[in-house]
Amino acid sequence: MTTATAQAHPNIAFIKYWGDLDPCLRIPSNGSLSMNLAGLETRTRVSFDVLLQGDHVTVNGQVMGGAGLERVSALLDRVREMACMRPFARVESENNFPMGAGIASSASAFAALALAASSAAGLSMSEQQLSRLARSGSGSACRSVPGGFVEWQAGQTDEESYAFSIAPAGHWDLVDCIVVVSQVHKPVGSTEGHALALTSPLQSARVADALRRLDLCRRAVCERDFEAFADIVELDSNLMHAVMITSTPPLLYWQPATVAVMRAVQDWRNGGLPVCYTIDAGPNVHILCPGEQADEVEERLQSIEGVQQVLMARPGGPAKLV
Ligand code: DP6
Numbered sequence: 001m002t003t004a005t006a007q008a009h010p011n012i013a014f015i016k017y018w019g020d021l022d023p024c025l026r027i028p029s030n031g032s033l034s035m036n037l038a039g040l041e042t043r044t045r046v047s048f049d050v051l052l053q054g055d056h057v058t059v060n061g062q063v064m065g066g067a068g069l070e071r072v073s074a075l076l077d078r079v080r081e082m083a084c085m086r087p088f089a090r091v092e093s094e095n096n097f098p099m100g101a102g103i104a105s106s107a108s109a110f111a112a113l114a115l116a117a118s119s120a121a122g123l124s125m126s127e128q129q130l131s132r133l134a135r136s137g138s139g140s141a142c143r144s145v146p147g148g149f150v151e152w153q154a155g156q157t158d159e160e161s162y163a164f165s166i167a168p169a170g171h172w173d174l175v176d177c178i179v180v181v182s183q184v185h186k187p188v189g190s191t192e193g194h195a196l197a198l199t200s201p202l203q204s205a206r207v208a209d210a211l212r213r214l215d216l217c218r219r220a221v222c223e224r225d226f227e228a229f230a231d232i233v234e235l236d237s238n239l240m241h242a243v244m245i246t247s248t249p250p251l252l253y254w255q256p257a258t259v260a261v262m263r264a265v266q267d268w269r270n271g272g273l274p275v276c277y278t279i280d281a282g283p284n285v286h287i288l289c290p291g292e293q294a295d296e297v298e299e300r301l302q303s304i305e306g307v308q309q310v311l312m313a314r315p316g317g318p319a320k321l322v
Contacts, residue, residue, distance in 0.1 A: 004119035006115035006116035006321050007322050008041065008111035008115065008320075010036075010042075011034040011035060011107050011108075012286050014033050019194055025135075027158070031210065033214060036316035036317065037103070037315075037316050038315060042095050043094050044091060044116045046090070046113070056089075058091070058092050059094075074136070075117065075137040079117045093112070093113070095109075111142075116321075135152075147318030148316075149165065167221060169314075173314065175291050176286050177286070177301060178310065179284055181306050181307060181308060182282075193247075206239045216232045226274045226289075253283055255306070265285075275297055287301060
């Protein structure tokens with residue numbers, strides 16, 4: 001039996017991945033850029049065992065079956081093929097953050113799985129190869145392999161589509177205040193959502209302008225220019241939600257409290273506080289601000305009606321073996 005344990009952080013995208021060029025390989029329609037979230041993590045232990053009759057997966061102690069298990073097995077199959085081995089695996093995964101809090105666990109889960117599984121299989125993979133392997137399980141997981149501030153180069157083939165760090169975690173003290181307004185499980189997940197993107201007449205315009213937004217965001221992060229950063233991050237989030245709302249069927253993830261937080265953040269920024277929002281495929285809102293303003297922003301967020309919980313996360317490191 002061979003075993004390895006790995007740990008990875010989830011990430012928040014500043015420039016979003018929405019829609020696939022190739023849904024099987026998870027080659028995205030556009031490049032994206034994110035920050036890993038320190039303090040939040042998935043820890044995954046993989047053991048290949050000749051005595052197992054099939055892959056056995058638990059997440060936070062619950063046995064996984066159905067489509068979730070198939071998705072994990074598909075990644076394990078890739079590893080078995082690369083390592084020329086046959087045994088099934090026991091996978092035990094734990095998240096230290098609440099599952100219903102609207103923080104995508106698939107990114108940290110598949111990044112940790114890629115590293116633990118490849119290592120347990122005796123493969124020594126480069127960061128780029130690991131990022132590609134993680135991507136096959138969940139697109140955004142490729143961005144949880146490198147550390148800090150990370151760009152996913154879209155590419156057009158499996159070899160070209162991977163993520164790399166543009167700055168380490170210590171580069172910029174940026175804080176993500178994760179505002180939980182609903183713990184209800186989202187009705188349409190990201191995988192289904194990506195497949196609907198092209199039904200929106202706005203997706204082609206969104207994708208056509210994506211390289212420009214990516215360039216502006218990369219520059220703002222590298223120069224720690226919060227003002228430029230805030231403008232481009234909100235524009236990119238709004239564009240993705242415009243596509244979602246105009247898809248067939250339409251995807252409207254926002255709740256009244258989502259909009260209340262968006263409005264408050266806009267008012268605060270107009271009043272001189274450096275702060276901006278970004279929203280993924282769910283009702284919860286990620287509020288970004290420089291570290292010096294984090295306490296003030298947290299306090300203001302707690303006073304908005306409908307806000308259930310605020311989690312704070314600073315830039316996090318790469319996926320690693322533990
Ligand atoms: C809105 O990576 O979760 O969070 O590849 O189907 O697992 P799958 O999709 P996923 O999509 C992320 C969508 C997003 C934006 C982003 O993180 O870039």
